[in-house]
Amino acid sequence: xxxxxxxxxxxxxxxxxALSIILxxxxxxxxxxxxxxxxxxxxKFSDNxxxxxxxxxxxxxxxxxxxxxVYQVDAPTGNIDYTEAKKxxxxxxxxxxxxxxxxxxxxxxxxxxxxxxxxxKYGSEVRNGKVFAKNFDVVAGSAIAQKLxxxxxxxxxxxxxxxxxxxxxxxxxxxxxxxxxxxxxxVDNLILCNLQSVWxxxxxxxxxxxxxxxxxxxxxxxxxxxxxxxxxxxxxxxxxxDQAESTISDEGKEITAVLVKFRSKMGIVTWPRIIAQxxxxxxxxxxxxxxxxxxxxxxxxxxxxxxxxxxxxISGISIFIALFNTLKERKYEFALLRxxxxxxxxxxxxxxxxxxxxxxxxxxxxxxxxRVALVFISGSSEDEFKMSFNPLEFVxxxxxxxxxxxxxxGILAALIPAVKAYSLNISKTLANA
Amino acid sequence: xxxTKNIHFSxxxxxxxxxxxxxxxxxxxxxxxxxxxxxxxxLLHLLGGLQRPQSGEVTIGDTNIASxxxxxxxxFRGKNIGLVLQQSYFVASxxxxxxxxxASWLATSKKATDxxxxxxxxxxxxxxxxxxxxxxxxxQQQRVSIARALINEPKLLxxxxxxxxxxxxxxxxxxDMLSNLSKQYGTALVIVTHDQRLKDRFPNQISLS
Numbered sequence: 041x042x043x044x045x046x047x048x049x050x051x052x053x054x055x056x057x058a059l060s061i062i063l064x065x066x067x068x069x070x071x072x073x074x075x076x077x078x079x080x081x082x083x084k085f086s087d088n089x090x091x092x093x094x095x096x097x098x099x100x101x102x103x104x105x106x107x108x109x110v111y112q113v114d115a116p117t118g119n120i121d122y123t124e125a126k127k128x129x130x131x132x133x134x135x136x137x138x139x140x141x142x143x144x145x146x147x148x149x150x151x152x153x154x155x156x157x158x159x160x161k162y163g164s165e166v167r168n169g170k171v172f173a174k175n176f177d178v179v180a181g182s183a184i185a186q187k188l189x190x191x192x193x194x195x196x197x198x199x200x201x202x203x204x205x206x207x208x209x210x211x212x213x214x215x216x217x218x219x220x221x222x223x224x225x226x227v228d229n230l231i232l233c234n235l236q237s238v239w240x241x242x243x244x245x246x247x248x249x250x251x252x253x254x255x256x257x258x259x260x261x262x263x264x265x266x267x268x269x270x271x272x273x274x275x276x277x278x279x280x281x282d283q284a285e286s287t288i289s290d291e292g293k294e295i296t297a298v299l300v301k302f303r304s305k306m307g308i309v310t311w312p313r314i315i316a317q318x319x320x321x322x323x324x325x326x327x328x329x330x331x332x333x334x335x336x337x338x339x340x341x342x343x344x345x346x347x348x349x350x351x352x353x354i355s356g357i358s359i360f361i362a363l364f365n366t367l368k369e370r371k372y373e374f375a376l377l378r379x380x381x382x383x384x385x386x387x388x389x390x391x392x393x394x395x396x397x398x399x400x401x402x403x404x405x406x407x408x409x410x411r412v413a414l415v416f417i418s419g420s421s422e423d424e425f426k427m428s429f430n431p432l433e434f435v436x437x438x439x440x441x442x443x444x445x446x447x448x449x450g451i452l453a454a455l456i457p458a459v460k461a462y463s464l465n466i467s468k469t470l471a472n473a
Numbered sequence: 474x475x476x477t478k479n480i481h482f483s484x485x486x487x488x489x490x491x492x493x494x495x496x497x498x499x500x501x502x503x504x505x506x507x508x509x510x511x512x513x514x515x516l517l518h519l520l521g522g523l524q525r526p527q528s529g530e531v532t533i534g535d536t537n538i539a540s541x542x543x544x545x546x547x548x549f550r551g552k553n554i555g556l557v558l559q560q561s562y563f564v565a566s567x568x569x570x571x572x573x574x575x576a577s578w579l580a581t582s583k584k585a586t587d588x589x590x591x592x593x594x595x596x597x598x599x600x601x602x603x604x605x606x607x608x609x610x611x612x613q614q615q616r617v618s619i620a621r622a623l624i625n626e627p628k629l630l631x632x633x634x635x636x637x638x639x640x641x642x643x644x645x646x647x648x649d650m651l652s653n654l655s656k657q658y659g660t661a662l663v664i665v666t667h668d669q670r671l672k673d674r675f676p677n678q679i680s681l682s
Contacts, residue, residue, distance in 0.1 A: 041575070041578050041584075045564060045566070045567065045575070048564075048566040048567055049564075049566045051566070052565060052566035370565075372562040373562055373563070373564055373565065375562070376562045376563070376564075377564070377575075377579065378547060378550075379521070379523065379550060379551075379554075379556050380550075380551050380575070380576040380579045380580065380621070381547055381548055381550055381551010381552060381576070381579040381580040381625075382547065382551070382579045383544055383547045383548070384543070384544075384547070386579075466523050467518045467523040467524040470518070470523065470558060470633075471514050471515075471518065
């Protein structure tokens with residue numbers, strides 16, 4: 041009954057109520073959004089560096105190297121010599137080393153030359169078809185396959201570089217031989233092929249001018265050589281000379297980066313220095329770089345958080361002023377409730393409940409608005425960075441704290457008005473009427 | 474039903490009130506008159522348990538309300554004392570019916586909705602049940618507060634200048650309703666007023682001086 045009166049009371053002053061709720065909603069929405077973004081962002085970032093201790097790549101910004109080779113969001117720092125990289129990939133400290141080579145994209149999705157190990161590392165398997173074995177065979181990530189409606193057997197032409205508008209390599213099509221299972225990681229948005237495909241695609245281009253004829257001849261010879269050894273695929277390959285299995289030597293070839301996992305953690309500490317001193321490459325630790333990135337973001341996130349807390353304080357003050365102002369006209373009402381048998385505590389709880397109703401309403405709206413905002417942000421980050429966020433995730437612990445904070449603001453704002461209602465002198469109030 | 478003995482109240486600074494003993498039994502009406510500053514309202518608050526006397530006894534039924542604890546007094550007041558004031562106050566956000574029902578809930582934890590309706594109909598407010606109190610005229614508001622004061626069938630009905638802001642017609646209507654209803658419910662009725670119109674209506678009078 042007291043709650044019902046409180047409910048009726050707050051809607052009796054719709055403008056005051058709306059102001060308080062809007063302010064609370066705004067602050068709760070911002071904080072909810074921050075909580076969800078931070079949680080999911082960090083999770084996405086740390087999921088992707090699982091099992092990568094060091095990234096080997098061309099000199100330049102280590103952060104750029106990590107962003108480009110682990111998260112596939114930035115441009116690569118440059119290329120490294122595969123022969124030299126191989127020496128380090130066979131180092132006794134190394135448990136696994138996955139080479140990566142970037143070259144092309146298909147409608148904005150990167151085509152990455154690597155080994156099948158890359159898929160395994162992210163816990164992905166080929167769901168349909170089989171993994172890439174020959175040159176220009178590709179496995180499409182689950183998200184791409186879904187978005188572009190790709191199926192096993194489809195062919196497409198890549199564009200050079202990582203811009204969708206890059207020059208189209210229309211002399212050589214890629215063939216999809218498999219679709220990877222979804223992982224929620226970066227691999228979902230990549231098209232994977234073997235290293236040789238990337239080399240072949242680009243060697244072909246360089247030589248296209250003066251050496252075009254020679255090259256073509258070479259390729260045909262290569263293919264012929266191979267057919268003698270490979271009887272199984274004899275029939276199909278005979279028609280398609282250009283799509284020969286990889287026989288391109290890796291001598292003098294370049295790759296973009298190597299993802300290294302160490303057997304001994306010693307490597308994480310020593311490699312960056314050893315590599316820098318002995319080679320033209322750099323070794324960057326994803327964990328360190330991502331921490332650095334987060335601390336950069338952190339400043340912005342903190343600023344937003346302070347803003348949100350500021351708004352919450354203002355909403356607290358607005359509730360306080362609303363309750364305090366109406367208290368003057370409501371003191372007769374309170375005195376009357378006392379005359380009718382209401383106890384002091386019932387009046388105290390009436391004022392508190394009014395404030396708490398506002399806070400709970402504001403919290404509920406804020407949680408919803410924050411998630412709606414996340415849907416919009418997710419839409420635009422999906423377009424730009426191939427990174428999406430789940431608005432339906434609940435971060436119970438942090439959102440629980442936020443709820444407690446909201447309730448606390450509500451109690452604090454109602455405290456003085458509630459105590460005034462509690463200690464009201466009914467006789468005096470009614471006598472002065 | 475109500476009886477006082479030697480009650481004395483002081484606001485300090487020389488305003489001392491020694492009130493004559495008063496008594497009213499069930500269904501009886503008593504008019505307390507007196508000029509301004511003679512302590513009419515103070516006496517009413519003492520009778521209603523809104524204030525405690527420095528000395529003396531106020532006995533309603535078998536209970537000396539001066540000896541009750543604050544909480545018990547709140548409860549006792551809600552159940553046994555109805556109060557009608559010169560100006561009526563309501564929970565502004567609740568409608569007429571809800572305001573009357575609220576009084577029954579506060580006193581007994583039960584909602585006497587049917588009885589509230591019946592009382593309001595008897596007080597000629599049948600068409601105003603679902604209006605907000607602020608939408609009613611002063612006279613109508615006064616009748617709502619009578620309904621609210623009587624909803625718990627109190628032992629004592631106190632009225633503080635119930636008619637002084639009303640015109641003649643409404644003043645007599647309200648006075649009649651007060652006396653008729655208190656007879657009907659067996660309630661002792663005490664009215665404090667300086668309203669000349671009531672002095673002719675209620676023969677049983679005490680004058681404060």
